[in-house]
């Protein structure tokens with residue numbers, strides 16, 4: 001997608017064609033109601049933001065979904081090096097709720113997801129682990145495409161980073177980093193970025209977060225992913241992946257070729273969060289030097305042809321917040337915090353958190369009706 005690209009109902013437009021937004025210098029003081037006509041702005045087009053957008057769109061609410069990334073998906077991330085394709089964020093997902101199962105069944109019917117394994121190691125627990133059929137990011141893209149193809153009232157904008165959420169008295173105004181987009185006015189805001197980033201957006205808009213003590217306490221694991229393209233398969237044990245939560249070097253090692261998403265041998269190594277934290281400020285060469293011997297032990301003699309390091313500052317919460325979402329402000333409309341930092345965490349938790357946040361916004365509109 002190009003700079004500030006806009007996805008809307010299967011066609012591509014420039015942001016200039018969007019509904020009018022206020023300029024930096026002329027924030028509205030009158031005539032803007034947080035009641036009905038203004039959209040809900042959703043920050044973050046990972047799975048939480050996408051599921052929130054769909055629930056609001058289904059209910060007929062206008063939605064503006066923005067993400068700072070080049071594409072939708074967030075931590076449902078897939079990267080290519082030639083014909084080597086790597087899932088480098090989430091590796092798989094599980095399903096425990098009926099609501100998520102209904103959604104995943106749709107993904108399976110559409111051919112974008114399938115069961116990868118019933119567990120890892122010599123004694124799989126039999127619980128299905130799903131993968132994106134051509135990578136995890138394709139699942140998010142499918143959800144986004146379905147949204148823009150099915151609903152007129154949803155606009156998705158990528159490469160646009162919010163830098164503040166401002167209460168201007170009668171509505172919320174979201175401002176952005178750089179010149180890519182003028183501020184937008186919203187009846188409600190749903191923030192799905194990791195909690196520390198969301199709190200920073202509220203602080204930047206001079207909304208107090210001092211009362212949100214539980215949220216300030218949520219910490220995230222850092223993970224470093226190392227992506228290695230190989231000259232031949234390393235022949236990892238079935239199903240082509242090893243999960244070792246207690247291993248001092250790697251918690252997960254997966255051959256994306258055996259997984260079925262890569263033409264060429266392509267192995268993702270996730271460093272143990274403790275090791276990742278200790279190497280966080282080291283440069284890539286130092287990270288690779290520190291893990292060199294342990295990495296080789298998984299290669300079965302295969303040679304590395306290309307290698308990359310990717311850092312995830314917020315891979316997942318150490319301990320998620322107890323609720324599915326939190327309403328951080330109610331006036332002039334709700335600001336709801338959601339994402340995998342809330343109950344459930346992981347891919348499924350993010351999906352359910354987005355739905356819960358949207359339900360809060362819908363309840364607000366119903367209370368005005």
Ligand SMILES: Cc1cc2nc3c(=O)[nH]c(=O)nc-3n(C[C@H](O)[C@H](O)[C@H](O)COP(=O)(O)OP(=O)(O)OC[C@H]3O[C@@H](n4cnc5c(N)ncnc54)[C@H](O)[C@@H]3O)c2cc1C
Pocket residue numbers: 043044045046047048049066067068069072073074075076088089090091092093094160161162163192193194197201223225270312314315316338339340341345346347348350
């Ligand atoms: C290394 C790793 C391994 C994982 N493994 C698994 C696994 O095996 N199974 C599993 O279930 N889960 C796993 N997870 C967790 C899973 O990926 C997440 O729980 C889930 O994808 C989070 O979705 P989300 O929508 O809450 O957040 P995200 O996907 O992070 O989406 C938030 C979005 O907000 C955007 N954003 C942030 N700030 C701004 C801003 N200021 N303006 C605009 N946009 C902004 C970001 O670009 C991002 O796209 C893993 C994660 C990582 C990183």
